[in-house]
Amino acid sequence: MHYRPRVNSRSQNFSFIKNAIIVFAVGLVVAVGTFDKGFVVGPIQNFGLAFSAVITSAVSKPFNLFSSLLEGEKLAANNRVLNDQYNSLVSYCAAEVESLNARLSEMEIGMGRNEFASSSNSKAAYVIGKPPFAPYGKIIIDLGKASGIEQNDLAVVGRFLIGKVEDVFDKHSTVRIFGQKGDKDLFQVGEKRIVQKGEGKGSLSYVGEYLDADQSIVGEMTRLNDYPEYLFGKVMPVETNAGNKYEIFWSSPVNVFELAEVTIIKK
């Protein structure tokens, strides 16, 4: 036996009226909406937009906070990596600078520059020209009386002596290069420091008579007898001259043609 609730005619009437009102209301909305869509749809759309904006911002705020926290963590990690890189670069650069300084001082020792450069008696001078009518016999340097340069001060390149200060002016000086034709100087030749008379053969080169054909002297260094603490030049192969005499020739390794800087040392 099925149970079915009793429905009286009053409630049936109410239900019918209610349904009729619903159908009428829906029909009215559809009719009005068809005639003027904006009138029905507009307010609901505006409300929907405002409502979704509020909901979206309310939902996105915690996400934004979370993502900013994650971003901060990422930035901190990047910062740590950059700091590590910076520190390793700093130590690398310091090591490089140290090794470059070591190499520089090695090279300076090799070139003999710092032997005299550290001395208070020396000054570095730039070659600013050559006087006319003395093509390679003299050079002009940019230091003069104002810099404390005096006559007969020595001009040195590396460990090699190249000339003496001849004329001193207020702001420049001239240096006479050794080995000009007609110069006669005494030299110490080789390890044994055999004193040899040399005759100038042109800028920074001398020729002298020698006792025998001993070639072992070739490549030995020569020094001016008056300034034995400086080198002058290298001995070239022994030759015989026209009078069947042996002669040696020594020349400075310094290229006068390309000379740009000299060290002036007080006598």
Add this chain to the structure above:
Amino acid sequence: MKSVIIRLGLDAILFLAVFMLPWWVSISLAIIFSMLVVNYLEILFVGLVIDSVQFGGQVGSVPFFFLIFCTVLYFAVLSVKKRIF
């Protein structure tokens, strides 16, 4: 009182869904809720909002399709429930 609170809770869920979720989710929820709640007239509101917000008042060439569909659904559910209970 408890049933009123439940109804208000379901209304709130449907209200959020109809503005934030796709139409088929809202319609599914509306059908389920109309089966649970007596005289669930809110389903008409769901139809009207879907029409206005998601379809601009016209689905294809049919104006207020979802409002009409939800009205039919309302009466269908009412009828089914009357036959079941």
